[in-house]
Amino acid sequence: MNNKSASPATPSRTAIFLSAFVYPGVGQCFQKRWLTGAVFAGLFTVLAVVLIYVVFKPLLHNLNAVLGWSANQMNEPLESMSLRNILTSFGLLILVYVLNLLDVVRAQRRSFTKAESPL
Numbered sequence: 742m743n744n745k746s747a748s749p750a751t752p753s754r755t756a757i758f759l760s761a762f763v764y765p766g767v768g769q770c771f772q773k774r775w776l777t778g779a780v781f782a783g784l785f786t787v788l789a790v791v792l793i794y795v796v797f798k799p800l801l802h803n804l805n806a807v808l809g810w811s812a813n814q815m816n817e818p819l820e821s822m823s824l825r826n827i828l829t830s831f832g833l834l835i836l837v838y839v840l841n842l843l844d845v846v847r848a849q850r851r852s853f854t855k856a857e858s859p860l
Contacts, residue, residue, distance in 0.1 A: 756845050765841040772848055781841040788837060792830040795823070 760768030766782030769775075799820040806817040 754849070756849055757842070760841050760845045765838055768841070768845040769848070772845070772852070774848065777844065781837065781844070784837045785834065785841070788830060788834040792827070792834055795826045795830050 756768035756771040758768075759771050760766065760781075764782060765785040766778040766780070769778030769781060772778075799822045802820045806819055809817055
């Protein structure tokens with residue numbers, strides 16, 4: 742019978758795929774590293790909320806101002822979007838995502854080499 746399941750010689754990449762495609766921190770939780778997973782998930786969530794706030798706050802303000810203009814209540818100036826704030830938030834979000842992936846890969850390799858050593 743030809744069994745194509747992962748042998749002990751090949752590490753499972755489930756944790757890496759979980760962190761990459763489901764949510765940052767889930768791969769660490771899959772590896773039973775609960776605190777690290779919670780830290781990455783928490784950081785990613787906070788930074789995602791900050792990015793959404795930085796993008797949507799001026800958009801919603803401007804929409805409200807334009808609708809006020811159309812109702813002849815034109816006293817509110819338009820708010821500009823800060824490209825620096827958007828890029829900073831996005832850059833930090835990507836940094837946490839990449840650090841999460843590097844951490845899960847490092848832990849996967851470390852556990853694989855421990856399982857391989859005859860100690």
